Structures are given as C-alpha cells and as structure tokens.
Amino acid sequence: MNDKTLLKDAVRVLKATSRTFYIPITFLQKDLKLAVSVAYLAMRAIDEIEDHEDVDNDTKHGILLQVSDLLKQPFDEQAYLAALAPIKDKMPEVTLRLGDWLKVCPEGALDRVLAATSEMAMGMGKWAKANWQVHTRQDLDDYTYYVAGLVGVMLSDLWEWGAGIKTDRELAIGYGRGLQAVNILRNQQEDMEERGVSFVPDDWTRNDLFDYADENLAKADEYMKDLNKRSIILFCRLPLALAHKTLKALKDGREKMTRAEVEATVEEIQAD
Structure with a gap:
C-alpha cells in the first residue's frame, strides 16, 4: 500500500473507532493532526487487547508486555503479529494494523508516540494481571x-x-x-x-x-x-x-x- 492509501484507511478506522475523538482531531492542522491520529490509533490498538472479554488476563498480560518491548525499538511488524498470534482471530482491524498506522506517523513525532504507547501497554498488562x-x-x-x-x-x-x-x-x-x-x-x-x-x-x-x-x-x-x-x-x-x-x-x-x-x-x- 502507498502512503495515500494508508492515510485514507487510518482516517476511516479512526472515524469508525471513535466518532467523539475524531471530531476534535479535525480541529488540528497538518502534521499535528496526523500525529495525534496515529497516536490515538496506536493506543486504541493496545486498548482492544486489554479490553477484550474473550481473552484471559494472563494472556493479556503476556502479550501486552511483549508489545511494550517491541515498541521500544524500531517497529518489527512480523514480530508484532507473532506476539498477537494467540488472539489474532479476536482482534479488530485497528489492532492488527498497528504497523500500518505507525508507517504514516510524521517522523519527528514517531518516537514520542512509540514511547507513550509502550509505557501504556506495560501498565495495561500490569493491571490486567491484577484483574x-x-x-x-x-x-x-x-x-x-x-x-x-x-x-x-x-x-x-x-x-x-x-x-x-x-x-x-x-x-x-x-x-x-x-x-x-x-x-x-x-x-x-x-x-x-x-x-x-x-x-x-x-x-x-x-x-x-x-x-x-x-x-x-x-x-x-x-x-x-x-x-x-x-x-x-x-x-x-x-x-x-x-x-x-x-x-x-x-x-x-x-x-x-x-x-x-x-x-x-x-x-x-x-x-x-
């Protein structure tokens, strides 16, 4: 897929995932609008793992900690999908396509989005373990x-x-x-x-x-x-x-x- 197609998909998934959040994002301009969109999609991707009612807490904990570690380095999409393998069939598009969303993030913003999402995944994993x-x-x-x-x-x-x-x-x-x-x-x-x-x-x-x-x-x-x-x-x-x-x-x-x-x-x- 080219960047234009990915951008179109990102907007579609963002709108479908949260109409309430989509509206204020439209107020932003240029690179900030894109960076915040990617950040929302990345955090929503891991939230879907934490929140899924058909995935047990130990599995959530293990996968979220793996994802947290993967987000601390240049993103490896194959390693990410391998981490998701036990729950892949249960996950929505926003989660399965995390790699696509990160590809369209403005370069200067990517490290910030990755760091915050990594920390969030770790914290969500900890709280899933604690029920x-x-x-x-x-x-x-x-x-x-x-x-x-x-x-x-x-x-x-x-x-x-x-x-x-x-x-x-x-x-x-x-x-x-x-x-x-x-x-x-x-x-x-x-x-x-x-x-x-x-x-x-x-x-x-x-x-x-x-x-x-x-x-x-x-x-x-x-x-x-x-x-x-x-x-x-x-x-x-x-x-x-x-x-x-x-x-x-x-x-x-x-x-x-x-x-x-x-x-x-x-x-x-x-x-x-």
Whole structure:
C-alpha cells in the first residue's frame, strides 16, 4: 500500500473507532493532526487487547508486555503479529494494523508516540494481571495514569513538538485522569455487574469518586491556560467540556448526557 492509501484507511478506522475523538482531531492542522491520529490509533490498538472479554488476563498480560518491548525499538511488524498470534482471530482491524498506522506517523513525532504507547501497554498488562482490582487511592492514581494520564503527557509532548507549546506535566496527567474518572463514574455499575471489576478504592463512597473527578478536572482547566494555539485549544476543549457536562448529569442522578446535549456541545465548541 502507498502512503495515500494508508492515510485514507487510518482516517476511516479512526472515524469508525471513535466518532467523539475524531471530531476534535479535525480541529488540528497538518502534521499535528496526523500525529495525534496515529497516536490515538496506536493506543486504541493496545486498548482492544486489554479490553477484550474473550481473552484471559494472563494472556493479556503476556502479550501486552511483549508489545511494550517491541515498541521500544524500531517497529518489527512480523514480530508484532507473532506476539498477537494467540488472539489474532479476536482482534479488530485497528489492532492488527498497528504497523500500518505507525508507517504514516510524521517522523519527528514517531518516537514520542512509540514511547507513550509502550509505557501504556506495560501498565495495561500490569493491571490486567491484577484483574483491575483497585483498593487504595494510590492504586486508582496508578491505573488512571496508565490508561489516561499518559494520553495527556503524550499530547503535551506532541504540542511541544508541533507547536512549541510547553505545558505542566502534572496538569497534563490531571487532564487525562479527569476524563477517565468521569468514565469510571459513568460505567461503575456496568463494570461491577459485567466484569466484577471496581475502580473505586475500598473505603471510598461514590461521592469520594466525584471529588476525585472534580479534583482532576480542575487540573485539566488549569492545563488549558498553558495552551495558546487556537486549533489545540479547540481540540482539548471539546473532550473536557463533555466531561464536565457528563459529571454534572451524573451528579444530577442521570446516567449520561443526552445525544442532543452532546451534539449541542460539539456545535458550541466548533462555533467558537
């Protein structure tokens, strides 16, 4: 395949995999748009391994650690597919074609994407082995760092690479953690009923988890103040606005925002 075909495929898979994330990516420009697209696809590729209900935790752990090691060196597609062999038939296109997505990553951004995705794979493997059993605040911080805080760190690395914008690392982690905390609140009952997994520390109430989300979303709001390029501000503002509004809906006793509220928020950000 040539680069043009791969780019077309990357956009198609990105759009099919996450409509919500695809929209803010369209706000970005040129190389940054492509780098963030590849980063999302790479992280989604390993997330599909971690999240698959028909793969046992020991297998997830072993494969994710292999993938983590492979991402620390020039990417070997054959070695990657060999690592996936035990679960290959269960994996979606976004995971099977990780090598294709990495091929179209802008050269200067590739090392950053590989490093962050490698660290995420290692952390996901560790938590799969532990069956995602969170018992303390420290556990929760560790889990949310690997699955979401790292996204904030990687995005900040890309902002510096592509736009010369420097941000605070802890606030970047807070940005990712805040979004993840809202997801945990939204899916709390489903995670317990369907997977027997709780991301809530043993001595916490749901209100404590609300406080955790508020604390990290406040860091996300502070993070926004370091951004000075309109396209990047718009990119970061949409997921954050949706997280704030979802949290309010949950506090009001609703399960989630309505589709109309989501669409109105998207329109509001796009019109800014």
